[in-house]
Structure formats: structure tokens, C-alpha cells
Amino acid sequence: MLRGTLPEPTPETAWFWEGTRLGELRVQRCDQCGQHAFPLSAVCLSCYGRDLSIVASSGRARLYSYVINHMVAAGTGPYAIAVVELAEGPRLMTNIVECPQTPEALALDMALEVVFERASDSITLPKFRPIRVAND
Amino acid sequence: MTKPLVSIVGAAETSALGVIKDRSELGLHLDAALNALADCALKARDIDGIATAGENPSLLAQMLGIEPRWIDNTNVGGCSFMVHVRHAAAAIAAGYCRIVLITHGESGRSGVANMPWSVPATSPMGQFELPYGPLSAATLFTLPALRYMRAYGVTEEDLARVVVVQRQWAAMQPRATRRTLTTIDEVLASRMIAWPFRVLMCCLVTDGGGALVLTAPDRADDFPHRPVHVIGAGECVEHLMVSQMKDFTSSRAFRVSADAAFVQARIERSEVNHLMIYDAFAHVPLYGLEDMGFVGEGEAAGFIAEGHTAPGGSLPMNTNGGGLNYMHSGMYGMYALQEAVRQLRGSSAAQVPDARISAVQGVGGMFGAAGTVIMANAS
Numbered sequence: 408m409l410r411g412t413l414p415e416p417t418p419e420t421a422w423f424w425e426g427t428r429l430g431e432l433r434v435q436r437c438d439q440c441g442q443h444a445f446p447l448s449a450v451c452l453s454c455y456g457r458d459l460s461i462v463a464s465s466g467r468a469r470l471y472s473y474v475i476n477h478m479v480a481a482g483t484g485p486y487a488i489a490v491v492e493l494a495e496g497p498r499l500m501t502n503i504v505e506c507p508q509t510p511e512a513l514a515l516d517m518a519l520e521v522v523f524e525r526a527s528d529s530i531t532l533p534k535f536r537p538i539r540v541a542n543d
Numbered sequence: 544m545t546k547p548l549v550s551i552v553g554a555a556e557t558s559a560l561g562v563i564k565d566r567s568e569l570g571l572h573l574d575a576a577l578n579a580l581a582d583c584a585l586k587a588r589d590i591d592g593i594a595t596a597g598e599n600p601s602l603l604a605q606m607l608g609i610e611p612r613w614i615d616n617t618n619v620g621g622c623s624f625m626v627h628v629r630h631a632a633a634a635i636a637a638g639y640c641r642i643v644l645i646t647h648g649e650s651g652r653s654g655v656a657n658m659p660w661s662v663p664a665t666s667p668m669g670q671f672e673l674p675y676g677p678l679s680a681a682t683l684f685t686l687p688a689l690r691y692m693r694a695y696g697v698t699e700e701d702l703a704r705v706v707v708v709q710r711q712w713a714a715m716q717p718r719a720t721r722r723t724l725t726t727i728d729e730v731l732a733s734r735m736i737a738w739p740f741r742v743l744m745c746c747l748v749t750d751g752g753g754a755l756v757l758t759a760p761d762r763a764d765d766f767p768h769r770p771v772h773v774i775g776a777g778e779c780v781e782h783l784m785v786s787q788m789k790d791f792t793s794s795r796a797f798r799v800s801a802d803a804a805f806v807q808a809r810i811e812r813s814e815v816n817h818l819m820i821y822d823a824f825a826h827v828p829l830y831g832l833e834d835m836g837f838v839g840e841g842e843a844a845g846f847i848a849e850g851h852t853a854p855g856g857s858l859p860m861n862t863n864g865g866g867l868n869y870m871h872s873g874m875y876g877m878y879a880l881q882e883a884v885r886q887l888r889g890s891s892a893a894q895v896p897d898a899r900i901s902a903v904q905g906v907g908g909m910f911g912a913a914g915t916v917i918m919a920n921a922s
Contacts, residue, residue: 410676
């Protein structure tokens with residue numbers, strides 16, 4: 408479910424949105440020091456190397472912080488706006504799906520994995536869901 | 544203590560605060576400017592430097608009939624006015640101008656000819672934050688709080704207590720919007736906005752403005768009011784997107800800005816006896832107390848619970864009631880500066896006995912910018 412406005416990619420971010428459309432969460436990685444970077448980076452903030460490669464993220468993350476927005480249209484329920492920390496390091500804003508939108512269900516540091524929500528022909532949004540433990 | 548950098552000789556808010564339907568945003572700037580000029584018995588033609596945020600300085604010059612030779616239109620959000628004070632101090636010391644007017648006006652509630660917040664879909668925020676539904680500051684500025692609460696065991700009751708204590712100050716302020724004493728239970732029972740934040744933990748959205756007039760310290764005694772001297776100031780920007788804030792439990796921008804101000808002022812934290820921390824939401828004073836160095840990491844909630852920031856406490860904080868209770872037009876920093884000036888003049892409606900040194904911490908954007916001003920009175 409679309410919560411906000413749709414992004415319009417720029418030359419620096421077309422690869423990110425192409426990736427999500429193909430079901431792949433892509434980030435940047437510094438060729439020099441190996442540090443991963445938030446999409447949009449022009450330079451590695453660790454070593455200031457300018458050669459950044461585009462790589463696929465594992466899609467694994469942990470729930471870093473969130474609020475549960477209660478300012479919602481009639482007929483819809485509150486939803487969490489979250490920041491997750493990817494296993495590779497960068498943090499992203501996102502929504503947590505396939506999970507009750509309650510403080511009890513949304514435990515900080517819980518393990519998450521990326522899922523892809525098609526929002527339009529050109530835009531697919533990366534969202535995250537709890538990783539179910541085996542035999543759950 | 545260092546020698547004064549610059550002096551605040553004129554200070555005033557708009558004639559009305561709260562809901563003002565009969566003035567445009569520009570009109571609020573001008574009302575505040577004319578009130579501040581009257582406060583120091585100057586005419587607009589005496590001004591040769593102008594600073595503002597949220598309005599075009601060229602338009603203000605046109606409307607005031609002046610040709611200022613120094614301009615600052617820095618806009619990093621609600622702390623821009625703290626930054627303007629710092630820049631004005633440097634400009635006056637450099638001889639770029641002699642008398643600076645800083646104006647703020649905002650029709651935040653009534654929206655009369657205002658400039659609404661808008662974020663292009665092509666911008667970094669538009670691409671990587673807004674698609675997930677954060678519709679306002681209430682769901683962006685608040686995002687780091689849960690991580691902070693987890694790190695230090697801070698509870699929802701602690702957030703509510705920030706509101707309760709500041710309301711004790713607001714109760715003494717006739718111009719405050721929320722003046723009735725409240726309780727932790729009442730705050731927690733108020734309408735949920737963005738868990739864990741209830742509506743009473745979020746700043747007001749009101750209309751108003753304020754302005755300051757600054758000049759060199761050696762001229763400061765030529766004006767009707769006791770001068771308030773700026774003895775230290777700082778500024779910093781860290782991020783625009785709150786999701787990229789480096790440490791969710793501490794504002795680096797606060798630390799850089801406040802440290803610069805205290806180093807320049809050459810005073811200890813313990814010498815400060817009046818404090819204003821821009822409280823866009825109830826968690827910000829907690830970060831501010833820690834990041835400014837008044838208490839250690841994770842100690843702010845306990846410090847407030849012990850009564851130190853309340854009336855009669857050792858470090859009176861947000862004595863106008865804050866953005867939570869007094870007023871918040873959107874860029875609240877100007878009102879924090881105004882209350883500090885009133886306290887150091889001895890004219891606040893919630894006057895702190897013997898207020899001598901006031902530290903004012905501003906925040907801008909979604910926790911990503913900071914401005915600090917430390918003031919002292921002439922005594």
C-alpha cells in the first residue's frame with residue numbers, strides 16, 4: 408500500500424530504482440575500502456574514495472528506530488515509518504510489512520528482510536518484513 | 544568570561560501571537576521588525592544590515608525603505624536566527640555594518656500568504672523518505688527518539704514529564720497558548736500522533752513573529768533598554784534526511800555548535816543559570832541537555848524529574864513554556880532568543896531571579912542543523 412508520494416529518479420539514482428523493479432536491493436560499495444554507502448553517494452564517507460561500485464545487498468536488516476503514524480485517513484490504520492540498518496551498514500527509511508503495526512510486534516533490532524512493493528509501472532518500493540524463524 | 548561579541552539592544556515579538564488571521568507572513572515580519580525598532584527607539588533608516596529566513600531580504604528592504612549593505616538569508620530551519628546572531632556579530636566586528644535587524648514571521652497556523660513546506664519528488668528526501676509516508680515533522684523529527692529511549696531506558700512518562708514541567712513555566716506567561724497546568728497522565732492520554740508521541744508532546748502550530756536589533760557592544764548603552772551581550776555562539780549542519788542522522792541517541796550538530804559557543808564564551812556550563820532548548824518535540828530538550836554538556840549521556844530525563852529545570856530549580860529551562868506550550872510558528876528559534884533577552888533584561892513574565900547568563904540552543908530541519916547563542920546581561 409502506497410503511503411506517501413512516489414519518487415522521481417535522477418541520473419544518480421536510476422540504478423537503485425531499476426534494481427527494485429527487478430527485485431534486487433542495490434547499494435554502493437567503495438572500490439578502495441569496501442565500505443557500503445547509502446544510495447546517492449558521490450564519495451565514500453569512510454575513505455573519500457570516488458570509485459563506488461553498485462552491488463546487490465543481502466536484503467537483510469535490523470529494525471533501528473520507528474514511529475507509528477496515527478495521522479491516517481479514515482478507514483485505514485496506523486502504520487510504522489521505520490529506519491532499518493542493512494547488514495552491509497547503510498540505513499534506509501522504509502515501512503515494515505507483514506507485521507502488526509504495534510509497539511509490541513515491532514521490536515527494535517528485530518531481524519528483517521527486504522520485500523518489493525510495486526507502486527507504479529516505473530517505481531517499486533523496498534519494504535521490510537520480519538524474518539520468520541524456522542518451523543514458525 | 545570573554546568580552547561581548549555583539550549586543551542585542553532591540554527585541555520584540557509580533558503584537559499578537561497564536562491565531563492571527565488578519566496578517567500575511569510578510570506582515571508578521573514587518574510587525575515584528577517595527578516593534579523591535581520601537582523597542583530600541585530606532586527608525587528603519589538606521590538599519591544597515593539585515594538577516595532573515597523564510598522571507599526575501601530584498602523584499603524586506605523594499606518594504607522598510609532601506610538599502611542595507613550587509614545581508615544574511617541563511618535558512619537551515621528554525622535555528623536560522625541563532626545563526627544570524629552569530630553571523631551578525633562577525634559582520635559588525637568586521638565593519639560590514641553597524642546595526643543589524645533580524646526578522647522572523649510565519650503564518651504557520653492560519654497560512655495567510657505563507658510559504659508551505661514542499662519537497663520535490665526528485666530530491667533525496669523525495670526519493671528515499673517521503674514514499675514511506677512521513678507527512679510532516681511529527682513523523683520525521685521524532686524518528687530517532689525510540690532508539691534513544693531504548694539506549695537509556697527513557698520512558699513515555701519521561702517524555703510526558705518534559706511537557707508537564709514546561710507547562711509550569713507557561714502557566715506564568717500570559718501570551719502562551721497552552722497555560723493550564725497538566726499531568727503526566729493527561730499528556731499520555733492525549734491524542735496519539737506518532738507513537739510514542741502524543742499531541743501534547745508535539746509543538747504547537749501557531750502564527751507570529753519576532754525581531755532583534757544588534758549593534759557593537761561599545762554602542763550598546765545608547766539605547767533605552769539594558770543591553771544583552773552575546774558572549775559566545777556556534778552553528779553546525781549535519782544532515783537533511785533524518786534517516787541519515789549519524790547517531791540516533793545524540794545530535795552531533797548540537798555538540799559541535801554548543802561546544803563552539805562555550806569555548807568562545809570562556810565559561811563553564813555551571814555558570815549558565817537560564818537555558819532555552821528548542822523543543823519541537825518533547826525529546827529534543829533531553830538530547831539538548833546532554834549534547835550541550837549540562838548532564839551526561841542518558842541523564843537528562845532524571846535531571847528533569849529531579850526538578851532542576853522547573854520553577855525554583857537550579858537550571859530553569861524553556862521559561863516561556865517552549866514550542867510545546869508558548870508558541871511554535873514553524874521556525875521557533877526566534878522565540879527562544881526573545882525569552883532569553885527578556886530574562887536577561889529582567890522583564891520575563893516568568894522571571895528567573897538573578898538571571899545572568901542564558902544559553903539558547905536551536906535546532907533546524909529534522910534534527911540536522913543547530914545554532915547556539917550564549918548571552919549575558921550587563922550586570
